[in-house]
Amino acid sequence: MIERITKEIMQIGDPVTFEDIAGLEGAKRLVVELVCWPMQRPEIFTGLRSLPKGLLLFGPPGTGKTLIGKAIAHESGATFFSISASSLMSKWIGEGEKLVRALFAVAAYRQPSVIFIDEVDSMLCQRSSDENEASRRLKTEFLVQLDGAGTKSTDRVLVVGATNRPQELDEAARRRFVKRVHIPLPDSAGREQLLRRLLQKNAHSIADADIANIVDKTKGFSGADIHTLCGEAAMGPLRELHADIRRIRINDVPPITAKHFAAALASMRPSVSDAEMLHYRKWNEEFGSFL
Numbered sequence: 001m002i003e004r005i006t007k008e009i010m011q012i013g014d015p016v017t018f019e020d021i022a023g024l025e026g027a028k029r030l031v032v033e034l035v036c037w038p039m040q041r042p043e044i045f046t047g048l049r050s051l052p053k054g055l056l057l058f059g060p061p062g063t064g065k066t067l068i069g070k071a072i073a074h075e076s077g078a079t080f081f082s083i084s085a086s087s088l089m090s091k092w093i094g095e096g097e098k099l100v101r102a103l104f105a106v107a108a109y110r111q112p113s114v115i116f117i118d119e120v121d122s123m124l125c126q127r128s129s130d131e132n133e134a135s136r137r138l139k140t141e142f143l144v145q146l147d148g149a150g151t152k153s154t155d156r157v158l159v160v161g162a163t164n165r166p167q168e169l170d171e172a173a174r175r176r177f178v179k180r181v182h183i184p185l186p187d188s189a190g191r192e193q194l195l196r197r198l199l200q201k202n203a204h205s206i207a208d209a210d211i212a213n214i215v216d217k218t219k220g221f222s223g224a225d226i227h228t229l230c231g232e233a234a235m236g237p238l239r240e241l242h243a244d245i246r247r248i249r250i251n252d253v254p255p256i257t258a259k260h261f262a263a264a265l266a267s268m269r270p271s272v273s274d275a276e277m278l279h280y281r282k283w284n285e286e287f288g289s290f291l
């Protein structure tokens with residue numbers, strides 16, 4: 001089990017820094033203070049200042065919750081364990097409970113550690129009558145481990161849960177995630193930052209006025225939507241060449257222009273509706289740690 005955890009759940013991957021995450025200035029500042037500082041300087045962060053065991057990141061899909069989890073681990077010099085709750089319940093079927101126990105043990109051994117659980121709502125949802133025995137036991141084990149993680153004041157194990165459906169979490173689960181931070185859709189400044197960053201990687205002739213126009217037209221887009229949009233626009237120059245891809249010379253590829261963005265925008269809609277956004281805002285007002 002330890003071997004499987006090390007191979008499949010412990011992640012090395014490209015280091016992500018908070019700089020790499022566009023926008024979300026407020027959320028990033030909070031997360032740095034709440035968890036990065038205590039992980040970096042445990043001797044200062046004791047008593048009232050000690051590391052919260054559970055941090056919940058909630059908000060629409062594709063807004064950077066996973067990136068924040070990775071950045072916390074990287075910037076705190078922590079080992080990063082990442083698993084989605086749905087794979088815990090399907091791929092590790094029958095072994096879920098044992099795995100959770102082993103995962104927390106390996107994380108404690110390799111501390112400082114960040115255990116990132118994606119789609120945490122699917123494991124910790126409110127009891128329903130069709131809930132089976134195995135998933136109930138898994139949930140109980142997870143809550144027990146979460147309570148036990150970092151019980152010693154010197155322990156540095158942080159559990160970060162991410163969810164697009166915070167309203168599905170029951171009271172017991174909500175209470176364990178002591179800090180609950182809303183990760184909203186990017187505002188116009190965030191969208192601009194992300195667009196400029198993504199465009200740096202390819203030749204383009206997009207002027208500032210074009211950027212402002214795209215920023216305006218992408219209201220309601222998530223970071224992931226903007227990434228998809230830029231990818232789609234970047235295909236434009238290749239498509240209009242109407243040439244055999246095997247024979248195109250790299251210098252003959254035209255730059256990406258505003259026209260390519262207009263075409264890409266015509267075929268895309270934001271993936272999150274206004275009504276859904278309202279849900280997140282309301283949940284934040286009721287249960288979020290910060291407004």
Ligand code: ADP
Nearest residue numbers: 020021022061062063064065066067223224227
């Ligand atoms: P989720 O909130 O669903 O966990 P992710 O963090 O996995 O979203 O983001 C998905 C992808 O969208 C990222 O790999 C990245 O390309 C892009 N993305 C989303 N938000 C941002 C952001 N704020 N800054 C930079 N890239 C972002």
